[in-house]
Amino acid sequence: MTYTLYSHWRATAPYRLRIGLALKGVDYDYVPVNLAAGDQRQAAYRAVNPQGLTPALDVGGRVLTQSVAILEWLEETRPEPPLLPKDPLDRAVVRAMVGIVACDIHPLNNTRVGRALHRLGVEQPAILEWIQGWIRDGFDALEPMVAEHGRGYAFGDAPTLADCLLAPQVYSARRYELDLAPWPAIAAAVERANQHPAFIAAHPDRQPDANPSPA
Numbered sequence: 001m002t003y004t005l006y007s008h009w010r011a012t013a014p015y016r017l018r019i020g021l022a023l024k025g026v027d028y029d030y031v032p033v034n035l036a037a038g039d040q041r042q043a044a045y046r047a048v049n050p051q052g053l054t055p056a057l058d059v060g061g062r063v064l065t066q067s068v069a070i071l072e073w074l075e076e077t078r079p080e081p082p083l084l085p086k087d088p089l090d091r092a093v094v095r096a097m098v099g100i101v102a103c104d105i106h107p108l109n110n111t112r113v114g115r116a117l118h119r120l121g122v123e124q125p126a127i128l129e130w131i132q133g134w135i136r137d138g139f140d141a142l143e144p145m146v147a148e149h150g151r152g153y154a155f156g157d158a159p160t161l162a163d164c165l166l167a168p169q170v171y172s173a174r175r176y177e178l179d180l181a182p183w184p185a186i187a188a189a190v191e192r193a194n195q196h197p198a199f200i201a202a203h204p205d206r207q208p209d210a211n212p213s214p215a
Contacts, residue, residue, distance in 0.1 A: 002028075003021075003026060003028035003029070004028060004029045005017070005055060006031045006045070006048055006049070007054055007207065008032065008054050009032070009205075009210045009211065010171075010175075011110075012110075013168075014055035014067070015171065015203075016067050017070055017071060018201075018202035019168070020074050020164045021202075022198035022199075023159055024081070024083075026078070032209035035054065035111055040052045040053065048063055049063065051065060055067055057070050067102070081158070083159065084161060090149075090155070090156075093145065093149060093155060094155050094162045097142060097146075097155065097161075097162035097166070098161050098165050101138065101169045104138050105135055105137075105169060106172075108134040109176070114127055117130065128176060131176050135172070135173050135176070139173070139183045139186055140183075142154075142166070142186060147185040152189070153192060159198070163189065163199075166189065166190055166193075167194060170186065171204065
């Protein structure tokens with residue numbers, strides 16, 4: 001079966017899915033969706049994902065959307081290597097880490113929100129403060145969890161779904177000029193993860209549509 005990933009090189013949601021696909025050893029065709037140019041709002045992409053968001057993953061004619069849902073599907077259909085711990089309580093902790101990034105940080109600082117704030121007359125310095133504030137809040141919640149449960153990675157001594165989400169969120173934090181010094185456990189876990197071949201392969205700069213100087 002041929003998989004097709006609709007992705008934007010530096011958007012964090014496709015980035016987290018690329019990590020999961022690489023960890024599971026899944027090959028796929030890559031279709032770029034230029035979010036800066038508005039490809040996601042065009043009819044061609046709306047026919048793939050009516051919500052107009054990335055990523056979308058075509059699995060033999062059926063399109064899956066929402067990065068966390070797709071990562072969970074990957075875990076269910078390709079259990080090796082596991083990206084969730086065996087113990088149900090440990091799984092709940094990893095899913096909580098995922099939720100902090102996917103529900104509490106990312107939705108409040110993605111491109112759509114930034115554009116909406118701009119339309120409301122919010123100036124760019126205030127938008128940057130908004131973005132940094134929500135990342136700080138999320139990282140403040142994640143730091144003690146990683147410090148308690150991490151043994152090299154965000155949870156334990158091997159990559160989990162938490163790392164799939166945390167590494168892209170740290171990449172985004174650095175884009176938005178946030179100093180990671182207050183969160184040493186997060187910084188250390190992501191530094192370790194970024195040395196893993198799957199994380200290296202998934203990095204934005206290695207994608208076919210990568211643009212070092214995007215508009």
